[in-house]
Amino acid sequence: MKQQTLAQGSFELYRKPTKREKFLNDMEQVIPWQALHDLLVPYYPKAGNGRPPVGLMKMLRLHFLQHWYNLSDPGLEEALYESESMRRFAGIDLGCEPVPDETTILRFRRMLEEHDLGRRLFAEVGRILQERGIKVSGGTIVDATIIAAPSSTKNADKKRDPEMRSTKKGNQWHFGMKLHIGVDSKTGLIHSAAASSANVHDSEVLPDLLHGNETRVYGDSAYRDQAQTIRRKAPHAKDFTQARAYRNRPLTESETTANRTKSTTRAKVEHPFLVIKRLWGFAKVRYRGIAKNATRAYVACALANLFLARRCAALQRA
Known part of the structure; x- marks a missing residue:
């Protein structure tokens, strides 16, 4: 397990889990992350001469957060800086890295639109649910x-x-x-x-x-x-x-x-x-x-x- 940095540590003795944290924990457990990641890999930019791309799994998590909380591209960036539970779900540690900016979030969304990957994600989830016995x-x-x-x-x-x-x-x-x-x-x-x-x-x-x-x-x-x-x-x-x-x-x-x-x-x-x-x-x-x-x-x-x-x-x- 990756060690927490000081930015991630908490000294709040009387803190209790929020509804947001419970919801994100539920979705963490049920989403077939690896299957969806593998579906998108062929379309995701590869590292080249420019700035290295943000990890695909992280961008997929950010995209889902954008859906669940109905956030614009700049709104998601702001929310991530503000919400520790959203950063934890996305795997972002402000002690080591910044939040992906709104342009990066926009480009990921446009990649999904350009290749009609929303429809393919829907079909893949349906296939996996049937595979797991939900006929x-x-x-x-x-x-x-x-x-x-x-x-x-x-x-x-x-x-x-x-x-x-x-x-x-x-x-x-x-x-x-x-x-x-x-x-x-x-x-x-x-x-x-x-x-x-x-x-x-x-x-x-x-x-x-x-x-x-x-x-x-x-x-x-x-x-x-x-x-x-x-x-x-x-x-x-x-x-x-x-x-x-x-x-x-x-x-x-x-x-x-x-x-x-x-x-x-x-x-x-x-x-x-x-x-x-x-x-x-x-x-x-x-x-x-x-x-x-x-x-x-x-x-x-x-x-x-x-x-x-x-x-x-x-x-x-x-």
């Missing part, structure tokens, strides 16, 4: 959520992000993008994800959210009348999407009862959204363009799966 069942719950984007034109370009769009939900208009997910009905974990502008109807992305071996597909009324689409992607799946009432045709008693029963299963799709949007703050886009925010969304989905599965005995033994 995908025959039921899939599909849903989408709106990620808001700034609608103001008070910026340097004097215009809104051209890739974001408006959509109406209820009686309110929203501007931004959508995150679409397919969630396993048994485990509540995300097995498929996609990103689009907000004006894309939920049902248009439905085929991308199915793995093909479903026996049941759950969804809200936005996915109604998609039985043929479901059957083309998953031939053995039954349509368990919500029935919808119309002005001249209210729901029958049996349809109301069926909707209520479906909702008990469909509610699981809200758990990943709770983690990604409420706990980790991805309710608003941070970058311009769908691709950059899609990379963030895929990494967030991967981390959310690990967070939701962290109490699983199979994952803890690995």
Whole structure:
């Protein structure tokens, strides 16, 4: 074990672990660090004539901290200087080295975006979870959520992000993008994800959210009348999407009862959204363009799966 420097030592006798420290310790245990490191190694800069690159494992840890605490590049640099628990998680000792600057953090994020590595990290985490015994069942719950984007034109370009769009939900208009997910009905974990502008109807992305071996597909009324689409992607799946009432045709008693029963299963799709949007703050886009925010969304989905599965005995033994 590496010896602590004076900068790392603590003389606080009455200190107790914080929620942040407990959370970071949990994530330290469940994240498959070596597998994710090996996935990124071919794309990470090698040492050459210039300044030696910061260790890949350290940059991966910094990137995850940026997700969990919804920090900008300069905000993460500031937070690391301020928070001892975050530095400990990242393996930074201020007695030996400085915190990587915001430009280094930016370049790592752009590397992920350039090579579409967010999607590959999500797929790799899914593969590892299945390898450890957390299998995908025959039921899939599909849903989408709106990620808001700034609608103001008070910026340097004097215009809104051209890739974001408006959509109406209820009686309110929203501007931004959508995150679409397919969630396993048994485990509540995300097995498929996609990103689009907000004006894309939920049902248009439905085929991308199915793995093909479903026996049941759950969804809200936005996915109604998609039985043929479901059957083309998953031939053995039954349509368990919500029935919808119309002005001249209210729901029958049996349809109301069926909707209520479906909702008990469909509610699981809200758990990943709770983690990604409420706990980790991805309710608003941070970058311009769908691709950059899609990379963030895929990494967030991967981390959310690990967070939701962290109490699983199979994952803890690995």
